[in-house]
Amino acid sequence: MVAPLVDFPEQIVVYEQEEQHKVTYQLHVHESDIGKVIGKDGRNARALRAVLRAGADYGKRIYLDIR
Amino acid sequence: MNQLTARGKTVDDAIQSALQQLQAAKEDVEVTIIDEGSKGFLRLFGAKPAVVKVVIKTDVMKAAKAYLESVIRHLHPNVQVEITTRKKKHVMFTLSGENLGILIGKRGQTLNALEQLVEQFLHQQKAYHVTVTVDAEGYRLKRRETLEKLAVNAASKALALQKAIPLEPMPASERKIIHAALHKQQDVETDSKGKEPNRYLIIQPSQEKSWQ
Numbered sequence: 001m002v003a004p005l006v007d008f009p010e011q012i013v014v015y016e017q018e019e020q021h022k023v024t025y026q027l028h029v030h031e032s033d034i035g036k037v038i039g040k041d042g043r044n045a046r047a048l049r050a051v052l053r054a055g056a057d058y059g060k061r062i063y064l065d066i067r
Numbered sequence: 068m069n070q071l072t073a074r075g076k077t078v079d080d081a082i083q084s085a086l087q088q089l090q091a092a093k094e095d096v097e098v099t100i101i102d103e104g105s106k107g108f109l110r111l112f113g114a115k116p117a118v119v120k121v122v123i124k125t126d127v128m129k130a131a132k133a134y135l136e137s138v139i140r141h142l143h144p145n146v147q148v149e150i151t152t153r154k155k156k157h158v159m160f161t162l163s164g165e166n167l168g169i170l171i172g173k174r175g176q177t178l179n180a181l182e183q184l185v186e187q188f189l190h191q192q193k194a195y196h197v198t199v200t201v202d203a204e205g206y207r208l209k210r211r212e213t214l215e216k217l218a219v220n221a222a223s224k225a226l227a228l229q230k231a232i233p234l235e236p237m238p239a240s241e242r243k244i245i246h247a248a249l250h251k252q253q254d255v256e257t258d259s260k261g262k263e264p265n266r267y268l269i270i271q272p273s274q275e276k277s278w279q
Contacts, residue, residue, distance in 0.1 A: 001138050005187050036187065041263050044187050050180035054169055055142045 001051065006033035022061040025052065037066055070122040078103060078117040085121035097122045127194045128158055134188045135160055135181060143170055156196060162203040171206050178206060179238055211244055218248040221270045222255045231271035236261065242268050
């Protein structure tokens with residue numbers, strides 16, 4: 001989902017940690033791609049979170065860390 | 068293979084042959100005529116074949132559609148994506164399938180998020196300033212009607228109470244609908260306040276403006 005949005009898709013690493021009521025995603029991208037993933041005023045990050053939420057199991061909270 | 072040079076008796080023949088070899092449709096390629104060819108004298112002497120160069124256009128909108136499909140596939144197994152409007156600076160994708168609620172989200176927030184991601188995708192493909200609309204189950208039209216009703220109601224409330232009425236925060240595309248709906252109504256004004264993503268509209272009775 002993120003790969004086509006950045007300059008260095010090969011440097012993307014995602015960690016997923018699932019707990020009972022939440023799922024945490026840690027998204028690592030190349031330093032110069034961080035801005036693209038977050039977007040102006042966090043727009044892209046918000047969009048990513050919204051899509052993750054739509055795909056999540058009912059009642060699970062979604063956390064997305066970008067670093 | 069995304070380009071080649073082909074020959075034929077006529078320009079059309081050469082193009083046809085190139086399209087066949089590339090397995091492409093005519094609207095997906097760019098054709099440069101290198102040599103128009105000639106039939107020669109009495110079709111016997113000096114006949115030259117026509118030569119064309121045919122390059123497959125990388126269609127950024129089709130790529131965007133493929134990207135949208137790849138994101139949606141994770142959310143819903145059975146959705147058709149179609150490009151329903153296509154202008155230079157605007158593209159609209161319409162999703163169809165059953166139970167698309169999950170793709171619409173509360174107040175369309177999943178649709179809005181998909182739009183944002185596709186916009187970023189286009190930006191990354193160097194297609195700048197293209198606005199993207201994603202619609203499903205006629206949601207955008209329904210939402211427009213709801214917002215227009217809300218606008219009219221809020222305007223009469225503002226007039227009745229002679230007070231400014233603030234609305235809920237909404238995205239720019241939805242604020243625009245309300246601004247437009249009340250644009251012709253002289254007795255109220257609309258204004259946006261706050262910072263994205265919590266920017267909201269206020270509707271108030273028109274004030275006499277003092278022109279200095």
